[in-house]
Amino acid sequence: MLLKGSFDSVKSTPLWACAGMVFSMELHQIRYFLALSKILNFTAAAEACHVSQPALSRAISQLEGELGGALFRRERKLTHLTEFGRTVLPSLRQCFEASQHAKVLARSFHHEGHAPLSIALSRMIDIDLLAPVLAELGTAFPSIEVKIFRGSAREIALRLKNGDAEVAIADPLPDEWERFETRALFEQAFGLLLTRRHRLAGRMPAALPDLASERFLSVPECGVIDAIEMEMRTLGVQTVARHEVDAIEDIPSLVRANFGLGIWPLGRPCDADLMIGGIRDHAMRSPVRACTVFGRQHSVAARTLICLLRSRDWSHRRLPAPPHRSVEHVS
Amino acid sequence: MTGASLATQLMDCTRRCRDMDAPLEQRLTVMADDVRRLAPQFAQVVDRMVDRLRAAGAGAEAPGIGEVMPPFVLPDETGRLVSLEELHKAGAVVVAFLRGHWCPYCRITADALAGVEPEIRLRGGRLAILTPEVQEFNAALKADAAADCPILTDLDNGYALALGLAIQLDDEKRSAMLHAGWDIAGFHANDHWILPIPAIFVVDRSGTVRGRFVDPDYRKRMDIEDLLRALDTARRATDRRR
Structure with a gap:
């Protein structure tokens, strides 16, 4: 069969063969560990988990035995996480949260009940990419009401902080607030939108120096133009001139009027009198991430959205792999 | 023996075992024997890992016969x-936990399950395969096994943990894997390096487990005849309730 073995790759050691140490984990052990890591007091953590203190201590010791290192330094008044404890905390917490979410989702799936969900979305992200995910969310939660806000990275960050948006699907956010929990989804690719009469139309992809005198046209806080500007600096050009429009739909008309070179998402249709070019040796790309605020109580709909986005096959959005990779080995 | 040639030989063996016309147990044994023959030191490491997991009672807490399968x-x-x-x-429903598309034993098992799926359907049952891998890799596993069943993403191993x-x-194993060029993080959309113990549950219509196979030794999987027998038990249990 043609597809069989298509994902084999020739590597020196197979994953399953280099089996080293593995640890089994119990849900209750992790629950106690997470409680103690927050409360930092054995007696109080045991109370919070509704177990006796010896039972909690025993479970923590078992987990430490399994993981092969002390998670806590036990001091009478100053119980605290060890370096090792801090290292394993994020993955154990995420696995635990996933198991909690799995439970809640199984309970609330297809059930009625008002479920508002506000999503902040970068202006350049093609809604067609998210439509199937939103449709699935609508099936899962028949009473869901979604609000979608489009904005710049700065506006999106503010909305997240204020709680006006529960989930963001966005370009990298400007200030890396430590409570932003981000997950990479895919990379969005862009091109230059220009008229077929443009002086560079016959010379695409354009060489960077040819663009030094051009004016760019995009939505506010465009990371793609920032990246072009960074490259221009190596040529001694300090800044690139840019126009900003709030609505991406306004870009084609302005390009047509020779107002500038548009920054245009690849895959988004454009009229026949316009063309999409690129820049030689410069990938116009921007990562798209899902972002929430750590520590807030998230709705089951929001968690399901993140789960669907992370699980989704974005491989068609990825840079093509170098040809020497994923070779079917001939026996 | 160079690493590259060993890996190549193991891949050939995976494909041979996957396509072999023999009971699942035999196909898995041939695979394991080939590993032992080609890479005795690896096999020993796996043996030690399995001993450790067994000693820790890994998987013992999973739902047993007569217990309720969580939704x-x-x-x-x-x-x-x-x-x-x-x-x-x-x-x-036959619920099968597999480790992922990269695992030879899981590929062989997925192929065997896909092969028996028509019989599962004849008995009024359905098959679902669960892995911690994202859709792209589950689609690859599905294509590899020519399976007709849904292959579900148990993201972050949440359901497996439950x-x-x-x-x-x-850490040691992580760096060994990374060194070998296997980015399991990429398959899972996280960098937790958590895997499920492969397992199969046969769940009757009321949600009660009627067949169960959990073994920390990932080279051993449920016998297909046992699976079909458990399905018959599940059907009888449902009929009695009617």
């Missing part, structure tokens, strides 16, 4: 959410 709602390889409840509409089937790999 799940997980996205399949196309992004559609599939619930255990929905799968139960036809009758009993069943006591999650195991974590340590």
Whole structure:
């Protein structure tokens, strides 16, 4: 069969063969560990988990035995996480949260009940990419009401902080607030939108120096133009001139009027009198991430959205792999 | 023996075992024997790992015969959410935890399960395969096994943990894998390095487990005849209740 073995790759050691140490984990052990890591007091953590203190201590010791290192330094008044404890905390917490979410989702799936969900979305992200995910969310939660806000990275960050948006699907956010929990989804690719009469139309992809005198046209806080500007600096050009429009739909008309070179998402249709070019040796790309605020109580709909986005096959959005990779080995 | 030639020989063996016309147990044994022959030191490491997991009672907490299988709602390889409840509409459900598309034993098992799926359906049952891998890789596993069943993403091993089937790999093994060029993080959309213990549950229509196979030794999987017998038990249990 043609597809069989298509994902084999020739590597020196197979994953399953280099089996080293593995640890089994119990849900209750992790629950106690997470409680103690927050409360930092054995007696109080045991109370919070509704177990006796010896039972909690025993479970923590078992987990430490399994993981092969002390998670806590036990001091009478100053119980605290060890370096090792801090290292394993994020993955154990995420696995635990996933198991909690799995439970809640199984309970609330297809059930009625008002479920508002506000999503902040970068202006350049093609809604067609998210439509199937939103449709699935609508099936899962028949009473869901979604609000979608489009904005710049700065506006999106503010909305997240204020709680006006529960989930963001966005370009990298400007200030890396430590409570932003981000997950990479895919990379969005862009091109230059220009008229077929443009002086560079016959010379695409354009060489960077040819663009030094051009004016760019995009939505506010465009990371793609920032990246072009960074490259221009190596040529001694300090800044690139840019126009900003709030609505991406306004870009084609302005390009047509020779107002500038548009920054245009690849895959988004454009009229026949316009063309999409690129820049030689410069990938116009921007990562798209899902972002929430750590520590807030998230709705089951929001968690399901993140789960669907992370699980989704974005491989068609990825840079093509170098040809020497994923070779079917001939026996 | 160079690493590259060993890996190549193991891949050939995987394909040979996957396509072999023999009972699953025999196919897995041939695979394991080939590993032992080609890479005795690897096989020993795996033996030690399995001993350790057995000693720790890994997987013992997973639902047993007569116990209730917790419900799940997980996205399949196309992004559609599939619930255990929905799968139960036809009758009993075979829930199979696999480690992922990269694992030779899981590829062989997926192929065997796909092969027996028509018989599962004849008995009014449905098959669902669960892995911690995202859709792209579940689609690859599905194509590799020419399977007709949904392959579901148990993201971050949440459902596996709820069943006591999650195991974590340590730093040493992580770096060994990364060194070998296997980015399991890329398959899982996280960098937790947590895997499920492979397992198969046969769940009757009321959600009660009627067949169960959990073994920390990932080279051993449920016998297909046992699986079909458990399905018959599940159907009888449902009929009695009517």
